[in-house]
Amino acid sequence: MYARSGLLSQRSCSSHGRECATPVLAAQRRNNSTATKIAVEFDQSTGVAVMRLQGPPVNSLSLDFLTELCINVEKLEMDKNCRGLILTSSQPKVFSAGLDIMEIYGKSPERCGEFWRAVQEMWLKLYGSSMVTIAAINGSSPAGGCLMSMTCDYRIMADNPRYSIGLNETQLGIVAPFW
């Protein structure tokens, strides 16, 4: 859900000197899901948007989730009044459980390729954003969740010893492909 209307961009985006190969239309084409996993509130008076991840139970990053995230980041990017983005979770105890492992387990190379491209698109969009981006990490954030927060300009994590963060994916035998 996005509180304001906005046209989707067809341009290529420049990301820290590089060109992103995957503009928002690629994400939009994939976005067949009607369920809303991302809620965005934009405060016109401050120019700051809050993006809440609301994919129960643990905000795992499925293809649909990544697609919706990218579309919403792109919409905000296009809005010149939006200067800042706070990324946080609506789910209790978890910021994001990382990549949805069911998206890569037992799937075809083509499907895995599509999924990993969506992962890349997500981090390039956040890392290359011209908005000031802040991850408000209000729960555990392993692997892909950690990656997502690392691509933000700033990270603030709730002080709770039960919340963990880090790159644990090799423990699952998952290695990110070359990008």
Ligand SMILES: CCCC/C=C/CC(=O)SCCNC(=O)CCNC(=O)[C@H](O)C(C)(C)COP(=O)(O)OP(=O)(O)OC[C@H]1O[C@@H](n2cnc3c(N)ncnc32)[C@H](O)[C@@H]1OP(=O)(O)O
């Ligand atoms: C250079 C960087 C490259 C980036 C690469 C990234 C690779 C990855 O991201 S691989 C995924 C890594 N993630 C994990 O290892 C997280 C594993 N999960 C957890 O540690 C915990 O689930 C949690 C701390 C996130 C939450 O714990 P909590 O006790 O609250 O909930 P659970 O009962 O454990 O889980 C609820 C439910 O969610 C399912 N689930 C958890 N994580 C994932 C996931 N990553 N993908 C898909 N599904 C996940 C879990 O199986 C439970 O499902 P059921 O209720 O059906 O049993």
